[in-house]
Amino acid sequence: MLLRRLLTAILLAASSYSLLAQTSEQRTQLAFQTIRANPQLLLAFLHDMPKGADLHNHLSGAIYAESFIDFGAKEGLCVDRNTGQVLPGPCQSCDKFNPKPGLKCAYENQVLYNSLIDAWSMRNWHPAEESGHDHFFGTFDKFFPAMQHHLGESLAEVAARAAHENLQYLELMHTADGMQSALLGQKLGWKDDFGKMRDGLLSGGLKDVVAATRAQLDKDWAVMQDTLHCSAHKPDLGCAVNIRFLYQVLRGLPREQVFAQILLGFELAQADPRFVGLNLVMPEDWYVPMHDFDLHMRILDYLHGIYPKVHITLHAGELAMGLVPPEGLQFHIRDSIEKGHAERIGHGVSVMHETQAIALLQKMADKNVLVEICLTSNDSILGVTGPNHPLTMYRKFKVPVALATDDAGVSRSDMTQEYMRAVRDQSLDYLSLKRMSRDSLEHSFLPGKSLWENVAGTRRFSACSSDRGDIARASATCQKFLSDNERAREQWKLEKEFVEFEAKWK
Secondary structure, eight states: OHHHHHHHHHHHHHHHHHHHHSOHHHHHHHHHHHHTTOHHHHHHHHHHSOOEEEEEEETTTSSOHHHHHHHHHHHTOEEOTTTOOEEOSOOBOSOTTOSSBBGGGGGGOHHHHHHHHHHTSSTTOOTTTSOHHHHHHHHHHHHHHHHTTOHHHHHHHHHHHHHHTTEEEEEEEEOTTTTHHHHHHHHHOOOSOHHHHHHHHIIIIIHHHHHHHHHHHHHHHHHHHHHTTTTSSSOOGGGGSEEEEEEEEETTSOHHHHHHHHHHHHHHHHHOTTEEEEEEESOTTSHHHHHTHHHHHHHHHHHHHHSTTSEEEEEEOOOOBTTBOGGGGSSHHHHHHHTTOOSEEEEOTTGGGSTTHHHHHHHHHHHTOEEEEOHHHIIIIIOOOGGGSTHHHHHHTTOOEEEOOBSHHHHTOOHHHHHHHHHHHHOOOHHHHHHHHHHHHHTSOOSSOOSBSSTTSOSBOGGGTTOOSOGGGSOHHHHHHHHHOHHHHHHHHHHHHHHHHHTTOO
């Protein structure tokens, strides 16, 4: 009896010693494992967790529908009561029988207010009435007229929400020229010679579009800072979020307009450090993106040769069996990397349908091509979730991945919910989520060197290898390195936040 008590005491002491000897990261992983089956505790944990960057975020889709109602009401815009389409004035009165009331009428008519939110988002979407794919992509044209003159307020909303969720860096996809380049391309027309196309656009007014786009962004940025009170004694936390832009090319337009927009993306990234690259958007399964896919890759290949330092990330593989013929699933991701020079892939859902899929995964790992994983929209648009999602395969073959929101406003989601889905549907643990958070900054298009010497993110750059704590306490050598390299500086900030977060879990 005495011996049994003694052995029990020794085992308890050993267990306590082991717990005390654990690192803060190990204690946090243990705490995570104890709460992962409790949705409410898990939500609180993941909300507070440092999340690094959101690399796949469409500005127009990031805004909640309630804000569009406010924007449109301020402008005196109207709405088609039956379709939810925002229309210019004059508007009819708020009488419930009028088909074209003002958006302000929604404030006194909850039925109208609710119907607009449902029309402009995935809230209360009914699969028996309409596919998730069609409802999702059908929202943008409906609400965009209410947004186009409120980009500064939209930036403020996105920045404030990111800060609330412990995100520190955003790369926002944004067609920032208001379609000026597309109209110029339409005016000048198509030529089969890419060089002549480029020369004609640059001499025909595209440089003026670059200047006008930069000037408009200055104005929108000023509105954002004013909205967030960034110059006040107590500014909104969103002021500290680092924001860059990816010029958003609408690949469903006619080829001369797509060429003009792609060229503008390269020119903007070369001229303005706020633009760190470009991306091609719009549903991948639509006729023009499918029909002109190879042409778009050849345009990117040509212009990449002229602007080799401009970063490229591409939507590819946002497809599923049945959405397009099987042949359409077999090459988009590979060609986006090999011909389109994509350093990152957005979505990548159909990767296992690609020709020689395993070899492609190995190549992506070797080339260090990150996949921007958007779990919520992949479920809503494609119906791909759980074990049918290729996230497990990407991780199995050591392809870097990072979670992203895609269109949080349309999805009625946020980054915390993406992390929740990763735990619930993909069975990820804390260390895997932490790696994704780190990889989001490692694969950002911020300028400068990385904080990490190796791909795994386990060894800091030699200048900071022995330093811990915040930047103020770093060695002079480390501080100089961080000052010279913005990407490393953001990564250092993330590591500091992880130290503080993990210290909470005793």
